[in-house]
Amino acid sequence: MRTATAFVGLVATVFGFAVVVNRGLGGLFDLDYLVVTLVGVLALVQGVRYGLSRRKTQFRATTTDDPELRYRVPTPGDDLDIEFVGDRSLGRAHRREQLRNRLHEAALETLTGYGGLTRDEAAARLDDGTWTDDPVAAAALQDAPPRPSLASRLRALFRTESSFARSARHVIDELDAIQEGRR
């Protein structure tokens, strides 16, 4: 199809130049109203096609980065997006498990380092949830947390934050408070 149209276009162009050279060739066609109108319609269709092709093409230009700015270094903790660990994606369970282990380890260390407990005592406290007054934080690190009440489950339905992210946030804030001596 494309070669055919290209061929027709080439022939038409060559013929056009030939008419310029030799005016007599123009008389081969009877340029009546219909033919000229057809040419006009064809030009209109082609013009619209070209105009629409602009909408579809990507403009390309070299993008330069910002040499004026200083090299940006990350802040510790930026690699764990606790808000997004709970999102539905591949490997979510694994990432959650990793983060939960990390929180558990941090809690153990904090209780031994700042609470003056031995490691076994700290592990026992974490397991029965008596290390903090915050029920959300306590339940987050228990292997078998108590079933939350109906009211709190209903409230959870209306929260935008995932329950996993919420409990992680509570644990971290609680550890922070213990370290700063606010508990």
Place this chain on the structure above:
Amino acid sequence: MSAFETNRWTGVEALALLAGSLAILVSPRQPALLLAGVLGIAYAAYAYGGDVPEPSVTVSRELDDTTPEPDDTVRVTVTVRNTGDAVLPDLRLVDGVPPALEVTDGTARLGTALRPGKRARFSYAVRAVRGEHEWEPMWVIARNASGSNERVTETNTETVLRCEPTLSATENLLLRGLTTQYTGRVTTDVAGAGLEFTSTRDYRRGDPLKRVDWNRLARTGELATTEFREERAATVVLLVDAREESYLAPEEDAPNAVERAAEAAGETFVALLDGGDRVGLAAFAAEELWLSPGTGEDHRARGRRLLATHPALAPTPTEDEVFFPSIRLRRLQRRLPADAQIILFSPLVDDYVVTAARRLDAYGHLVTVVSPDPTADETPGRRLARVERRNRMSRLRRTGIRVIDWRDESLASELARSRERWSS
């Protein structure tokens, strides 16, 4: 690099075709519109006619001060010259400012047109930070007159900005608490350098005649012997943790932990040398840095240069260097003098560095950790990182290693506070 189409003029043919078709279809027919279509053809020819010439330009950069002090403003003047024989109708230049420098005034870019042999000049100012900064190649982006074609090349000229802090010991660092002095009183028979007269005592038989206090004998008639004590200096190695993991900062424009560690190491280096100790330098990084402990002016100058310009302590992490921390640690242990004390500068952002400190401690070196704090608390993740860092500090303290948590005050006041805590 070859030219590519920018697609800026895509659809310019529509102008000619639509004008022509309207000229035919609108009744009565409009010859004037057909003439307007010719204009569209001219535009299409303009858009696709010219190719972009290969830009051949030479660059020269001038710094008004190539060895500034930290925080000084350095003005950079860049001159570009078209050495080719083609007109460059559209030339865009983006200078390769070193990553650790920030442009504080003006902009490191220029858009211009250059005839053959002509020059263009632009200038901007950067704020100097410690280190040796080499300019990266300048981007040269050239287009043809209509902008339908583009070509990108790079051109460079060697430009280096070397910024060495003078390391004056004006900061009164109280390092007495950081290093333990050998207070072994070694009585000697010879008076000389490094000895101090301490006291006299009653003469005992067998004391050398040299050490009899003859003045006193003349004054009082008592025989007494002078005592000397030899002061022995401490040997200290300053170890900077400059692994890629340690390049962290609490805010976007704050100095990162490695920069702060290097700065603190510089202050400590000078203060210890002034106190008469033998000081060495080492880095925990992909690039090897080792300066064995020593004293004297030459040593001071060498240490200063290493701290300022050694690539291991650069303000930005070095790319893709293979680094085996355990090998580096073993090699460091072999080199350390047996009696060396270690001051480790590290943000303590992972467990490995804690292990390293404890291993050095187990080898019998007295380890003190000075830790610039890179943590922040805006997000739960950042708070968790802060909790973990504090846990690492308490773990180190439990094993008897002293840790100084250096937040955003000056190191001197942080040290003073720590000493109060330790002596209480």
